[in-house]
Amino acid sequence: MRSTPTTKRLSLSEWFKTITFYEILVGMKATLSHLINYRPVTLQYPHEKRTLPDNYRGMLALLRYDDGTEKCVGCDLCEAACPSRVIRVVSAEVPGEPTKRYSKEYYMDMTRCLFCGMCVDACPVDALGMTREFEWAVYDKRQLHLNKQQLLAIGDRSFSVREKRLELQHPNVAFFNVAFSHVPPKPN
Amino acid sequence: MVTEFGLRLAISLTQIGAVMCIVVITVLILTLAERKVLGWMQDRMGPMEVGPYGILQPFADAIKLFFKEDIVPAGANKFIFTMAPILCLIPTFIGFAVIPWGPNWTFEINGIVVKPFVISDINIGILYILAFASLAAYGIILGGWASNSKYSLLGGLRSAAQVISYELNVGLSIVGVLILAGSLSLVKITDAQTGWFWNWHIFALPAPQIFAFVVYVISVVAETNRVPFDLPEAESELVAGFFTEYSGLRFAFFFLAEYANMVLVSCVASALFLGGWNAPYPGTLMELVGLSSWSWIESTMWFAVKTYSLLFLFFWLRATLPRLRYDQLMRFGWKVLLPIALANIVVTAIAVFIYQRI
Secondary structure (H helix, E strand, O other): OOOOOOOOOOOHHHHHHHHOOHHHHHHHHHHHHHHHOOOOOOOOOOOOOOOOOOOOOOOEEEOEEOOOOEOOOOOOHHHHHOOOOOEEEEEEEEOOEEEEEEEEEEEEEOOOOOOOOHHHHHOOOOOEEEOOOOOOOOOOHHHHEEOHHHHHHHHHHHOOOOEOOOOOOOOOOOOOOOOOOOOOOOOO | OOOHHHHHHHHHHHHHHHHHHHHHHHHHHHHHHHHHHHHHHOOOOOOOOOOHHHOOHHHHHHHHHHHOOOOOOOOOOHHHHHHHHHHHHHHHHHHHHHOOOOOOOOEEEOOEEEOOOOOOOOOOHHHHHHHHHHHHHHHHHHHHHHOOOHHHHHHHHHHHHHHHHHHHHHHHHHHHHHHHHOOOOHHHHHHOOOOOHHHOOOOOOOOOOHHHHHHHHHHHHHHOOOOOOOHHHOOOOOOOHHHOOOOHHHHHHHHHHHHHHHHHHHHHHHHHOOOOOOOOOOOOHHHHHOOHHHHHHHHHHHHHHHHHHHHHHHHHHHHHOOOOOHHHHHHHHHHHHHHHHHHHHHHHHHHHHHHHHO
């Protein structure tokens, strides 16, 4: 029974490197070169912020047309598209206009949101948008359960340029404001 | 009318107060410098928030530690738990009493001979430092045992084994210097190294102590529980090691003791091996200019430069090296460093013997 495994015989150069701590000196040279060529990769976050990419997916918001009416038509498609069940829409008829619907209540539970953007893709009237806000740390997680007024407020402060309400939209008809150019025309 | 005893007491207390101030200020600087240097070496910035470029961070840390709740864990031995940080701190600070900070000058006040740059020039200076450095291990071990926590106990036990193994190498690596200087007094050892820098004991002619210096530096890194020998407080294995259960001011005491110990061993290393307060050239530049009464500033600055270079080496090693495994630590201490230190004693003794006969 051997107490220690047989060590490999070192060559002369390896032995010399061992007794002069060559490997350690190489490592120390690396750290010293970082000290001399000091270029920090970190940012002082609250004071300086990194530039966000153009397609940054931040906080969700509800949008309005330029005349101040809500875009949302209460179709529930965002609720259906959401993989984390963040959204809950209570749809209702516009009073006195039986053909037109709107979202009577609209809730988002942002504690669960994973910012995939599927609701924005699903929305037929572009009523949802993703802002570039990300500093949403709160002391109480109930503050992340947002209602319709809060979501509209986020949209108001993030999107200063509002989309124009189309002329051909009849006030009694929910018009799906999407571009149909990519849809091939029906054959006659 | 001042009695002689009162005058002596006043002078000693003034010196002690000055040295304590210098050490505590150095520790404050070190806590910041360590985080800054580590940050720079890792392409970070280190603390930046408190004050311009974070220079007031040590004060913020001190105030925070001072006002934190002092928790004594259930089942802890309260007396030893309270005593351990003090046991750790006092031996470290006591060691500074024999460090010569500047040239070996004397002047007289009312017939009392005063050495302004050393608190007490006792003739067993280095032995005194070694004795008290060993006592500091009791603070760590008792603190680990009294906390009633398995992590603290493991940290304390590791510290005990490590300090015993590496104290031996520290003591043996110093012996070569003692043979060359022929004295245990740090003042006399430093005086023996005046002149050009090749008179420093690391390069001194009959037997250069460069191997002893390397053994000493490695051993004191282990003795002060610093990376790569920080097994007693290995944070990835033992939470924080022996001071896991400590908080508030007691934790601050352990922290202070660790950094003061670093300063102490760096001071001893520069006094023993690197010529202490001696400049690398004979005399001082101040004397050449004609301000010989101000040459102590240059001498103390050289001492500070040497000490701070060694302290920088501590940070540099910490930024570079990973932690050793426990058996590697023990094998390195007993099977590599101890034979080198012993061989150094034999070679130095023979060389000095032959040198004296020629």
